[in-house]
Amino acid sequence: MKRLLSLLLGIAAICVLLAFSANKLQSTSGDSSAKVLNLYNWGDYIDPALITKFQKETGYHVNVETFDSNEAMFTKIKQGGTSYDLTVPSDYMIEKMRAAHLLKPLDKSxxxxxxxxxxxxxxxxxxxxxxxxxxxxxxTLGIIYNDQSIKPEEVQHWNDLWQPKFKNKIMLIDSTRDVLGFSLVSMNQSMNTTNPAILKAAQAKLNRLSPNVKAVVADEIKMYMTENEAPLAVDWSGEASEMIANNPHLHYVVPTEGSNLWFDNLVIPKTAKHYKAIYAFLNFMLKPENAAQNAEYIGYATPNKKAKALLPKSIRNDKQFYPSDRTIANLQVYSDLSPHTIGLYNDLYLEFKMNHH
Amino acid sequence: MKSKTNNLFYFIPYGLWLLLFVMAPVALIVYHSFLNLNQHFTLDNYITYFKSGTYLMMTLNSLWYALLITVATLLISYPTAYLLSNLKHKQLWLLLIILPTWINLLLKAYAFIGIFSQSGVANQFLTFIGIGPQQLLFTNFSFIFVATYIQIPFMILPIFNSIEDLNQSYINASHDLGATSWQTFRKVIWPMTLPGVKAGVQSVFIPSLSLFMLTRLIGGNKVITLGTAIEEHFLITMNWGMGSTIGVVLIVAMVVIMIFTGESKTRGGVPK
Known part of the structure; x- marks a missing residue:
């Protein structure tokens, strides 16, 4: 009986401890006191020096928390219990969050x-x-090639990937809309197609690409390309810039006929509380010198025109990451499709992955 | 009377655990599997599953690869366990086999990427002996190899224990009565260690059904199992209903396997 009592006491103690730490954790996921800003960002997606600078300039303390997918961020904000002031969803997710009434409108004044x-x-x-x-x-979304075995003129367009000489040489990013998307573009169709017949045709075309596909992988693609595991890959520009930094033989091409144009934008979720700090931060990040510093650190393309002018010439004139106006005109932004259509995309994509052996 | 309440008290921690972390999640999965994207009650998910060739193919694929992994694991584990039980410092050797399970699965997978890649150790060796570099990653071989490597300790342990329990006098008796080594193995050792083999098969086959990380990291998504589909439905399409339906099918498959490999009490078996 005594042992049992101590056992029960032990369990009770653990419960108290858990409740306490849960409480503690919750209060740290978004401080709600006055002079703070709770930023919910992608991992390693802001120059830490800028945060220090912002804190010094304004006196606000910045809490950064990170997420690794739009969906995870969406779920966390929707569930509540957080007090994030700013977050950074991608294009289609902004549309989705707006529809779910999770965003506060900006006060442009x-x-x-x-x-x-x-x-x-x-x-x-x-x-x-x-x-x-x-x-x-x-x-953008584009093609990465290794100049040791591929000549630049061999891979300027999506259709070039289907050439038989690239047998077992291409790595694809494991992303439903991007993979079906470039197949759609290669057929002159919209990347936001909801027509099942066109989608099936895009999948059939992808199935013909199967012999050339070496693997369908996610983040690891950077490591594989850097280590010359494959000479060709389809991936996002941000990932490409990291690969190129680690392997000078790699180059990035955005096919002129079109591709995906993606955005990560700052938004105010409905959980926001510190409006003064929010606008101080937004204005801070809009300043050309800060945006330029951030773009140089992250390696992605900045939408800030004045910041771009401040960037070194080698970055500013790099056609890989700042494509020509003509190419930009052909780029397409993903829209938030209905769950039914997303389901269809996903089923077709799964089938494609199953068919490629 | 007192001992009865005592027993009830003892059951509380286990009962709570069972309720919170076993029954509640399973009940939630079953519940979700009957919801469509609009959160309405429906049987559509199951109809989709059994009508679409894709999911059935995927199920067969999962079963096939799980079977290959289990057979490969068994072929390596049984002799190893047998050898181990005859060694002098068997506990130490056993510890060395268990040791890799302390390392995170993801780390082990990444280590294998390094070994199997074009410039990896394996290819350096192949080049050294004159065969030249081969494509090792993203092949069925590498997927089964790595999965087998990861599962081996879980197969060796139960087999080792059942071989340890084996009474040496039965083997001696078998030899004394004129049985050959092969006959002794087939008629005495194998039936008596079968419970260990069954336990091992259970703990290898069932997790192998839903491997999803390895299929991408090592298999390059050339091997698609039900685990991959579940991951996609929960994280990308956010169609939790369909994901749960696949989960329910997996759970049912596991129960079936448990029944098939479970110990049958009616047959009595070999006396210990």
Whole structure:
């Protein structure tokens, strides 16, 4: 009986401890006191030096928490219990969050420096007139090749990937919309197609690409390409810039006929509390010198026109990450499709992955 | 009377555990599997599963690879366990086999990427002996190899224990009565260690059914199992209903396997 009592006491003690630490954890996931800003960002997606600078300039303390997928971020904000002031969803997710009433509209009168942004990257379909979001970074989907075995002129267009000589040489990013998307573009179709027949045709075309596909992988693609495991890959510009930094033989091409144009924008979720700090931060990040410093650190393309002008020439004129106007005109932004259509995309994509042996 | 309440008290921690971490999650999965994207009650998920060739193919694929992994693991583990039980410092050797299970699965997978890649150790060796570099990653071989490597300790342990329990006098008796080594193995050792083999098969086959990380990291998504589909439904399409349906099918498959490999009490078996 005595042993049992101590056992029960032990369990009770553990419960108290758990409750205490849960409470503690919850209070740290978003401090709600006055002079703070709770930033919910992608991992390693802001120059830490800028945070220090912001804290020094304004006196606000910045709490950064990170997420690794739009969906995870969405779920966490939707469930509540957090007090994030700013977060950084991608284009289609902004549309989805808006529809779910998870965003607070921006008060444009409190924003300074919005005019610094390139008009080509504002007023996008996912957020007309930027009522909810301030562009943070943008990028593309494209082809990465290794100049040791591939000549630049061999891979300028999506259709080039289907050449029989690239048998077992291509790595694809494991992402439903991107993989089906480039197949759609290669057929001159919209990347936001909802027509099942066209989608099936895009999948059938992908199945013909199967012999060339070496693997369908996720983040590891960077490591594989850097280590010359494959000479060709389809991945996002941000990932490409990291690979190129580690292996100078790699190059990135955005096919002129079109590709995906993606955005990560700053938004104010409904959990926000510190409006003064929020606008101080947004204005801070809109300043050309800060945006330029951030772009140089992260390696993604900045939507801030004045910041771009401050970047070193080698970055500013790099056609890989700042493609020509003609190419940009052909880029397409993903829209938030209905769950039914996303289901269809996903089923077709799974089938494609099953068919490739 | 007192001992009865005592027993009830003892059951509380286990009962709570069972309720919170076994029954509640399973009940939730079953519940979700009957919901469609609009959170309405429906049987559609199951109809989709059994009508679409894709999911059935995927199920067969999962079963096939799980079977290959289990057979490969068994072929390596049984002789190893047998050898171990005859060694002098068997506990030490056993510890060395268990040791890798202390390392995170993801780390082990990444280590194998390094070994199997184009410039990896394996290919350096192949080049050294004159065969030249081969494509090792993203092949069925490498997937089964790594999965087998990871599962081996879980197969060796139960087999080792059942061989340890084996009474040496039965083997001696078998030899004394004129049985050959092969006959002794087939008629005496194998039936008596079968419970260990069954336990090992259970603990290897069932997790192998839903491997999903290795299929991408090592298999390059050339091997697609039900685990991959569940991951996609929960994380990308956010169709938790369909994901749960696949989960329920997996749970049912596991129960079936447990029944098949479980010990049958009616047959009595070999006396210890």
């Amino acid at each position: 409190r924003l300074t420096g919005f005019a610094n942004l390139d008009a080509r990257f504002t007023n996008q379909s996912f957020d007309p007139h930027n009522r909810y979001s301030v562009p943070y970074f943008w990028g």
